[in-house]
Amino acid sequence: MTDQTAGDAQEPTSPEPVQRPARHSSTRNTLEWVAVIIGAVLVALLIKTFVVQAFRIPSESMVPTLEMGDRVLVNKLSYDAHDLNRGDVVVFSRPENLPAGPDEPEDLIKRVIGLPGDELLTKDGQLYVNGKLLEEPYLPEGTPTYGIDQTLTVPEGKILVLGDNRENSSDGRVFGPIAEDTIIGRAFMIMWPPGRIGAL
Numbered sequence: 001m002t003d004q005t006a007g008d009a010q011e012p013t014s015p016e017p018v019q020r021p022a023r024h025s026s027t028r029n030t031l032e033w034v035a036v037i038i039g040a041v042l043v044a045l046l047i048k049t050f051v052v053q054a055f056r057i058p059s060e061s062m063v064p065t066l067e068m069g070d071r072v073l074v075n076k077l078s079y080d081a082h083d084l085n086r087g088d089v090v091v092f093s094r095p096e097n098l099p100a101g102p103d104e105p106e107d108l109i110k111r112v113i114g115l116p117g118d119e120l121l122t123k124d125g126q127l128y129v130n131g132k133l134l135e136e137p138y139l140p141e142g143t144p145t146y147g148i149d150q151t152l153t154v155p156e157g158k159i160l161v162l163g164d165n166r167e168n169s170s171d172g173r174v175f176g177p178i179a180e181d182t183i184i185g186r187a188f189m190i191m192w193p194p195g196r197i198g199a200l
Contacts, residue, residue, distance in 0.1 A: 051075070051076055051077055052073055052074065052075055052076065053073075053074050053076060053184075053185070054071050054072070054073055054074070054191060055071065055072055055074055055091055055107065055109065055187070056069065056070070056071050057069060057070040057071070057072065057109065058104070058105045060165055060168060061109075061110070061163035061164075061165050061168065061169035061170065061171065062089070062109060062110070062111070062163050062164045062165060062169075063164065063165040063168075064140060064164065064165075065089070065111075065138055065164045065200070066089075066109070066164075066190070066200075067196070069193075070190050070192065070193070070196060071190070071191050071192035072089075072109070072187040072188075072189060072190055072191065072200070073187070073188060073189045073191050074091050074184060074185040074186065074187050074188070075185050075186050075187075075188050076184060076185040077185070078185055078186040078188070079180075079183065079185070079186065084112055084115060084159060084180065084183075085112065086112055086113060086114075086115055086129075087111065087112060087136075087138070088111070088112045088186050089109065089110070089111050089112075089186065089187040089200050090109070090110065090111075090112055090161065090183050090184075090185070090186055090187065091107050091108070091109045091183070091184045091185055091186075091187060092107065092108055092109075092110075092161070092178055092182045092183045092184055093106065093107060093108075093182040093184065094106050094107065094108055095175040095176075095178055095182075097175050097176070098170065098174065098175045107184060109187060110161035110162060110163050110169070110171050110172070111138070111161060111162055111163070111164060112159050112160075112161055113127070113129070113134070113159075113160050113161060113162045113172070114129065114152070114154040114159060114160030114172070114177065115154060115159060116154055116155065116156045116157060116158060116159065116180075117153070117154060117156065118130055118153070118154045118160070119131070119151050119152070119153050119154075120148050120151070120152045120153075120154070120160060121148055121149075121150070121151045121152070122145050122146050122147060122148040122149065125144030125145060125146060126144070126145065127145040127148070138164060139164055139166070143164075143166055144166065144167070145162070145166045146166075147173035148173060152177075154177050155177060157179060157180055157181075158177035158178060158179055158180060159177060159178060159180060159183075160172040160176075160177045160178075161178060187200050188200055
């Protein structure tokens with residue numbers, strides 16, 4: 001019986017695989033998630049600032065088109081692509097001659113009725129633009145419009161806006177024409193509540 005000595009041949013052993021510390025992998029994953037979240041927030045902020053923003057309807061001035069509490073999407077680039085159109089629903093900065101009361105919003109929403117150069121007049125509850133009766137299919141039949149008892153000419157660079165709830169709306173009949181550059185964008189869709197989702 002022979003004893004095995006240190007010089008005797010031994011079976012080669014495979015080197016154990018090198019494992020990266022779990023802490024490094026976890027840190028990298030965390031950093032990746034943080035970068036994704038920051039990127040998503042930045043994209044959302046850019047979209048909200050320059051492209052599309054949601055607005056909540058604070059009053060009944062646009063009933064029945066918009067109910068109080070509705071949320072609408074507003075395209076901020078709409079008028080970079082095309083001109084204002086009569087009938088557009090727009091969000092604009094509150095006019096200086098209509099100061100906000102407690103809990104009142106700084107931005108308002110109304111419908112474009114008078115374009116630059118238009119002459120408007122109400123007579124017997126009907127609205128005339130440039131001497132012609134204005135057809136307004138978005139209003140309930142028989143809705144009267146009062147408050148422009150003398151011909152109002154819309155200046156260049158301005159528009160006249162009215163609420164669809166003609167008998168309960170502080171609009172251009174109160175604060176006059178507004179400057180086009182105070183328009184934030186065109187409301188194009190009701191996004192909330194679910195039962196009222198649809199295009200404007």
